[in-house]
Amino acid sequence: MDRRQQKTRTAIYEAMTKLLMHKKFEELTVQDIIDEANIGRSTFYSHFETKESLLDQMCNEMFAHVFSHDLTPEKSHDFSNTSDIEARLTHVLWHIKDHGNNIKAIMGGETEEVFTRYFKDYLRNACAQSIQDIDADVPEEFKEQFVIGSFVETVKWWIGDGMTMSPEETVRNYLKMMR
Amino acid sequence: MDRRQQKTRTAIYEAMTKLLMHKKFEELTVQDIIDEANIGRSTFYSHFETKESLLDQMCNEMFAHVFSHDLTPEKSHDFSNTSDIEARLTHVLWHIKDHGNNIKAIMGGETEEVFTRYFKDYLRNACAQSIQDIDADVPEEFKEQFVIGSFVETVKWWIGDGMTMSPEETVRNYLKMMR
DNA sequence: CATCTTATCGAACACGATGTTCGGTATTTA
DNA sequence: TAAATACCGAACATCGTGTTCGATAAGATG
Numbered sequence A, B: 001m002d003r004r005q006q007k008t009r010t011a012i013y014e015a016m017t018k019l020l021m022h023k024k025f026e027e028l029t030v031q032d033i034i035d036e037a038n039i040g041r042s043t044f045y046s047h048f049e050t051k052e053s054l055l056d057q058m059c060n061e062m063f064a065h066v067f068s069h070d071l072t073p074e075k076s077h078d079f080s081n082t083s084d085i086e087a088r089l090t091h092v093l094w095h096i097k098d099h100g101n102n103i104k105a106i107m108g109g110e111t112e113e114v115f116t117r118y119f120k121d122y123l124r125n126a127c128a129q130s131i132q133d134i135d136a137d138v139p140e141e142f143k144e145q146f147v148i149g150s151f152v153e154t155v156k157w158w159i160g161d162g163m164t165m166s167p168e169e170t171v172r173n174y175l176k177m178m179r
Numbered sequence C: 001c002a003t004c005t006t007a008t009c010g011a012a013c014a015c016g017a018t019g020t021t022c023g024g025t026a027t028t029t030a
Numbered sequence D: 001t002a003a004a005t006a007c008c009g010a011a012c013a014t015c016g017t018g019t020t021c022g023a024t025a026a027g028a029t030g
Helices: A003-019 A030-037 A041-047 A051-066 A081-098 A100-107 A112-133 A140-160 A167-178 B003-019 B030-037 B041-047 B051-066 B081-098 B100-107 B112-133 B140-160 B167-178
Strands: none
Touching: A003 A030, A003 A041, A003 A051, A003 A100, A030 A041, A030 A051, A051 A081, A051 A100, A051 A112, A081 A100, A081 A112, A081 A140, A081 A167, A100 A112, A100 A140, A112 A140, A112 B112, A140 A167, A140 B140, A140 B167, A167 B140, B003 B030, B003 B041, B003 B051, B003 B100, B030 B041, B030 B051, B051 B081, B051 B100, B051 B112, B081 B100, B081 B112, B081 B140, B081 B167, B100 B112, B100 B140, B112 B140, B140 B167
16 A cells, blocks of 8 residues: 555544544534545545445454454353453443543444444344353343443443443443343 | 414424434425425524524424323332333334434434434433332443443334334334343 | 413525546656 | 656635525514
């Protein structure tokens, strides 16, 4: 990849991170991003089709990072199912904390939908096995929806609350409610 | 209230209901609404500041209806707490079903946030007591967040799934997962 | 019925953001 | 050094928004 492309891409991402500290995503204009990144208008549009496409890619990369380090259960360890998933979820929360500012800005508004979709998809993928292991007298689809949905809601609440509660405690509380 | 105002207001609401069957809210333009409602441009803006303000009022009225009939626990009955809340939640789902089309359209997109906010607010208000009665070893704020959040997620899933599951079964499944 | 009030109409306008185009310039890569 | 390609940025067409205002029509009032 051409160094120039790398540079502009980085510039755009950094501009976004900076701008998102003061405004929520939908209030930003392409002009704002261009000015902050100090690039030409047509350059932006040669990298991203629209502002939303940029957001989409940012979310994708963010969650790719959050779920990057192996979250799959280590079969070698003798953790019971519950403590296994506890470790994984806590791990996720720590990584999310790294992106705190961005995520909070992306979440505060209608754009939340993109964030949520990515989050759920990655979660579903990472926890499929653990969820199957839970037994409850409800349809499989319902169980999955509930486990994923209520965890995402919990994380949203946690972030909105300023991530004051520790990841460990948050996950522990979540699991207590899940039983 | 002037009959003319009533008429235009009704026309706008009906236009929305019709348009929402084919397009999602954010894809609608004010012009679309005006044309469908067959009213003048300035008339629309004399009723609503923006398109979003219209959505806001629609959500408000919708949930006012959904939660209108007394959902407060009837102290006269000897229901245990669980069966009491079960009746209430089922009731809510039935009323939501009345607005099926509108809600589904409003939900399918970024606008979801408005819907969710109203839903949570009304729910919190209607179920405050029942939630307090649940005992779990977590902070009160967390408990509330979990109960409300996971129920709203369940309802969203239910609607997105076409409301095929019966309200009764949906609530029963939800309570099973909650334990 | 007569009159006063008020809602609606709709064309015109200013504004702001979007996404495209294109000729020229600068930087890479080979 | 030469060819390829990324960037620049002004200009443009387009679209949606929200406002204004004089004219018209419909409702309320007595």
